[in-house]
Amino acid sequence: MKTLKVAIIGCGGIANGKHFPSLKKLEQVEMVAFCDTDQKKAKIASEKYGTSDAKVYKDYKELLTDSTIDVVHVCTPNISHAEISIAAMRAGKHVMCEKPMAKTSEEAERMIDVAEETGKKLTIGYNNRFRQDSQYLRKVTQRGDLGEVYYAKAHAIRRRAVPTWGVFLDEEKQGGGPLIDIGTHALDLTLWMMDNYKPKSVMGSTFHKLGKHKDAANAWGPWDPDKFTVEDSAFGFITMENGATIVLESSWALNSLDVDEAKCSLSGTKGGADMKDGLRINGEEFGKLYTTNVELDNTGVAFYEGESESDTDLEIRLWVDSLLNDTEPTVKPREALVVTQILEAIYESAKTGKAVYFD
Structure with a gap:
């Protein structure tokens, strides 16, 4: 070959x-x-x-x-x-x-x-599609276990983890801060789980509040406020053509203990799911509510922790397979385009204070 x-x-x-x-x-x-x-x-x-x-x-x-x-x-x-x-x-x-x-x-x-x-x-x-929890949840949603997913949250919240190297803080070279950096992962994951790429309107807010502070307790050391030209947090309210609603939250620096990155929460007509504490599926059956915690590892035998392919290894392998076998890649460019369009609309809405509507 x-x-x-x-x-x-x-x-x-x-x-x-x-x-x-x-x-x-x-x-x-x-x-x-x-x-x-x-x-x-x-x-x-x-x-x-x-x-x-x-x-x-x-x-x-x-x-x-x-x-x-x-x-x-x-x-x-x-x-x-x-x-x-x-x-x-x-x-x-x-x-x-x-x-x-x-x-x-x-x-x-x-x-x-x-x-x-x-x-x-x-x-x-978009390597987060290839994590074990993402792969499992995708099978759940594709089988229809959650029914119609009409409400979702895309989570990309860091408390204090501002990347201070390279050009991350440079708006001209990056196009934005946490929204375009990590919010993009959370949004891609959410749209993929919903299998919904038809946005109707977007409202957005961006903030540059904590980025002005000196000597911050940052994971990678204090940033230079004078070079911090992007937002430190951004939020979007997205309505899809079928009425489904997505709330997108992203930050590099936010006074919040509710910290999650590249995760999503889904609410459907038959059940729900979230990645907040491992992978949890919830629903109602026989007049009772249930929550299922999915065990994603292969442990169970003493001194053996199982073997699993990392998300990035799987991502690259499947990409190479698509080239060798002339098949479609897992992440299709038109799906990624919709992510970019929505992020752009959030930034635009934040600047104008108005909703952005898609044709």
Whole structure:
């Protein structure tokens, strides 16, 4: 079977924490090219994960001239997601782009247009779909156990965990703060569980309150208030065409003890589910209410904790499988587009104080 030659553009935290290790585990993958504006990062990655003849680049455009490369993983700041993905597909490469799909919905739509024009596969890195609890709950909702899901919450709340490295605090390069960074994961997960991608209207609020504080008790050390140009929390109220309602909550810094990230709560006509304390399914049966806590591990034998594939390993493996077998990727670009459209609408509503309506 064919061996895929993969190139990675952007050799920072997400590439090292997710893409490199997961790709390295696959026998039918060779990492043959590494690119970063900091060429030292690319060189280190190449030596650790690349083939013996792997190439290192500072300019992604030069990398894309290599006709032997089959796939490109885009792991750069949000501002360049669309530009690089489009160039890669036009150069004949399949693309996995990290989340969010793009800084704007217009850019995301262009990415889809180019994917369709070129016939190249495109997927977005929403790895939380591949967690054990997500995979289980997806089967529950697809089987119809919850009935019609008409109310949901998308949770992305951190008490004090503001990323202080890279360009996370730079609105120009990222497009926003916690909403576009972690809120995007929670919203993708919620829409996927509901299998509902038809928004009707959005109301949103964003706040820049705690980001003004100095010497914060932050997980990654105090931030510089002068460089904190994005929101520190954002909230959305989303109404879908069928009347279903989603409340999206996101923060990097919020005075709250109700902390959850990349989780959702679902309420349907037959039952409900949430990821707040493990995976819980609730409902009514024989005139009584019930709550089921799903055991997701494989323990039960002394000294054996079971074996399970990590979410990122599963994500990358299924993506590679879709390329080798010419099937649809799990995360479809049009689904990711709707996430970007809703996030953009929340930001727009927060600026204008008005609801944003979809055609």
